[in-house]
Amino acid sequence: MTDDAGTPPSRPSSDDSTEPGSQSPADPPSESVGDDTESDQPSQSIEDLLLAFDDQKGLIRDRSLLDPNYVIDEDRIVGxxxxxxxxxxxxxxxxxxxxxxxxxxxxxxxxxxxxxxxxxxxxxxxxxxxxxxxxxxxxxxxxxxxxxxxxxxxxxxxxxxxxxxxxxxxxxxxxxxxxxxxxxxxxxxxxxxxxxxxxxxxxxxxxxxxxxxxxxxxxxxxxxxxxxxxxxxxxxxxxxxxxxxxxxxxxxxxxxxxxxxxxxFDDYNATQLQAILRRRQDAFYDGVVDEDVIPLAAAFAAQTHGDARKAIDLIRVAGELAEREGADRIRESHVRAAQENVEKNRVLEVIRGISTQKKLCLYATAAVAAQTDDSSAQSPVGYRVYQFLTETLDVDQYHQETYVNKMKELTTYSLVDFERRSYGPSSGMFLEFQFSEQPETIVKTLREDSRIDGLSAADVESVVTAQLRSRNR
The missing domain is CATH 3.40.50.300 (P-loop containing nucleotide triphosphate hydrolases)
Known part of the structure; x- marks a missing residue:
């Protein structure tokens, strides 16, 4: 069950369960010391594994309904x-x-x-x-x-x-x-x-x-x-x-x-997300989805800005995980495992998907935060590093106000937060950005972009160091 805020139900205790693959004291060892039997041969051939899928009872009947980009009938559109x-x-x-x-x-x-x-x-x-x-x-x-x-x-x-x-x-x-x-x-x-x-x-x-x-x-x-x-x-x-x-x-x-x-278009709430998933429940065979699966998937998606794509992806991954382990039903445990998979790189996927200009704004600011004790970056310092990046790459350069606005927009993805600060009359007012992820991780991920990877990391670090010294004088 979920409340109106979309809070997931608490995870049931699993203290009494046995870890997968563990052996009880009474179990015989899986391989005797000094056994001359060849152990490097695969237990099943690739063909056997492929054919075993034909014999397995599937859980997903229509995978197209679990594709967020699929053009669905209008009676499946909710809210x-x-x-x-x-x-x-x-x-x-x-x-x-x-x-x-x-x-x-x-x-x-x-x-x-x-x-x-x-x-x-x-x-x-x-x-x-x-x-x-x-x-x-x-x-x-x-x-x-x-x-x-x-x-x-x-x-x-x-x-x-x-x-x-x-x-x-x-x-x-x-x-x-x-x-x-x-x-x-x-x-x-x-x-x-x-x-x-x-x-x-x-x-x-x-x-x-x-x-x-x-x-x-x-x-x-x-x-x-x-x-x-x-x-x-x-x-x-x-x-x-x-x-x-x-x-x-x-x-x-x-x-x-x-x-x-x-x-x-505004965010979906948890109730709407549940309705969206129930309109696509026939993607699965009858009776294979436990009752608490859809409310839990909707609750998780409601926590990440009410994104229907996330909700649909979550229930799809849960179904695929259940199929891979040969389960006869999709259970709450599969949704939680799917959530761990989906959320593991959620923020990093957001970084990879934003525009080049936003990447440059974020890269400059994260590079500054990576060299500060509290992982924060002041907007004037971040903007000067951003100027260096755009000049080096010969791309459009925003004015400082636009740079600040682009960084503010990234708060909607839970990447950064900011506070308005002043360290006295000489410093003026500025925004100080704090990162929810390690700035070094964000910098490393952004460098997966081929254009940003063309920048010399040593040069960027040198510019950041010089700007921080100048700001602290």
């Missing part, structure tokens, strides 16, 4: 009636062969933004087919796309896949304008209306070759394409972001042409 109505009403004009408005969907990760967009577009596409309207949904996740040119190529590739036609430009070696022209050609020749879905758009920062972020230039080009002669099809852009303040960084020209309708 998002208002958002479904908003998105549907604004995009439905495509059914009349008209241009839908642009949308900006924002809110924490795992709150249904992508899920609802896909579900609405899927239904529009199905109805458009009955009206001889060629409607297309071209979706790109911007995480990991480092330049505008790569993003345009991915859009053209998705458009070609949607239209089942051949893409005629390469990913590299041609100008971005050629990629734009290819995208326009595919859309004009194959669609009457198109919705471009740009998921995690704030991740597309780009390099320092332009004054505005790459996502700003992408929004400008796409939203303007319908007003000039580039596109004859009706075009709508749906921008999706976890960053509620992303639009503040969009250039004035892009904001003027994009002018989206905003749709906000």
């Amino acid at each position: 998002r009636d208002a958002q479904i109505e908003q998105v549907t009403k604004m995009l439905r004009v495509a059914l009349g062969n008209n241009r839908p408005p642009n949308l900006f969907l924002y809110g924490p990760s795992g709150t249904g933004k992508s899920l609802i967009t896909k579900a609405v577009c899927h239904n529009i596409s199905r109805l458009c087919e009955t009206r001889d309207i060629h409607f297309g949904t071209i979706e790109v996740n911007c995480q990991g796309l480092d330049t505008l040119g790569v993003a345009v190529y991915e859009l053209a590739k998705e458009a070609a896949d949607e239209a089942s036609v051949e893409l005629t430009v390469p990913k590299h070696g041609v100008a971005t304008n050629e990629k734009w022209n290819e995208l326009y050609r595919i859309v004009n020749e194959n669609f009457d209306a198109v919705v471009f879905v740009l998921d995690e758009l704030d991740m597309l920062v780009g390099r320092r070759d332009k004054q505005t972020p790459a996502y700003s230039r992408l929004l400008y080009q796409l939203s303007r394409a319908g007003t000039n002669d580039a596109l004859s099809a009706y075009v709508s852009v749906v921008a999706i972001s976890n960053d509620t303040k992303m639009m503040e960084s969009v250039g004035s020209r892009a904001r003027s042409s994009f002018t989206p309708e905003d749709v906000h």
Whole structure:
């Protein structure tokens, strides 16, 4: 059982249980000393192990329902009636062969933004087919796309896949304008209306070759394409972001042409998460899920910002763990084991998924905290190290206020916390960041990014040392 706050029930005592693999005093030794029998032969061949899976009674009947990205039926969507109505009403004009408005969907990760967009577009596409309207949904996740040119190529590739036609430009070696022209050609020749879905758009920062972020230039080009002669099809852009303040960084020209309708998504609570999981319980065979499994999984997910993706992943991992050990049911113990697996690297996975600019802000601040006695970092020192990083990598550089705001945003992931401080009139007011994880671990994880790994760790450490000395004088 869980309360409204989503607190997991306490773990039952296991003092009387025997550790797996342990032997009682009466058990004979597993191998006699001096036994001449060959012991290095596998007990089962790979084929035997594979065939044993055929004989094993499975617990998961439909794995697609345990994929958070799978487009599910709308009766499985829980707690998002208002958002479904908003998105549907604004995009439905495509059914009349008209241009839908642009949308900006924002809110924490795992709150249904992508899920609802896909579900609405899927239904529009199905109805458009009955009206001889060629409607297309071209979706790109911007995480990991480092330049505008790569993003345009991915859009053209998705458009070609949607239209089942051949893409005629390469990913590299041609100008971005050629990629734009290819995208326009595919859309004009194959669609009457198109919705471009740009998921995690704030991740597309780009390099320092332009004054505005790459996502700003992408929004400008796409939203303007319908007003000039580039596109004859009706075009709508749906921008999706976890960053509620992303639009503040969009250039004035892009904001003027994009002018989206905003749709906000808030966290799921424990009750909603339970309902989400129960709507997907038929992913498992009847009667194999213990009664306390879903409430416990929902409670764990409610503690991590009400993320439905986490809840679905948790119950999937619990089912897979139960299958691997040959259990006949999914029990509370499997959920707790799954939670340990999922949460083990939760914070580190968040670090790997944030935008390059946020990584640089975090890396600079963690590098400072790694050299202080209390694992804290003052914002003026962190910003000067951040300046060194951006200048060395030749990427866009935020003003100090934006750097501070990006660090504040990272508090929503439980990575850092901050306090406003002043050490006297000469120091002024500043923010002091404290880390929930070891700063050294965060630095090490961030260096898995190939661009950040190109920085000399010794140079960064030297800059941090010099800035801390300067600050303490």
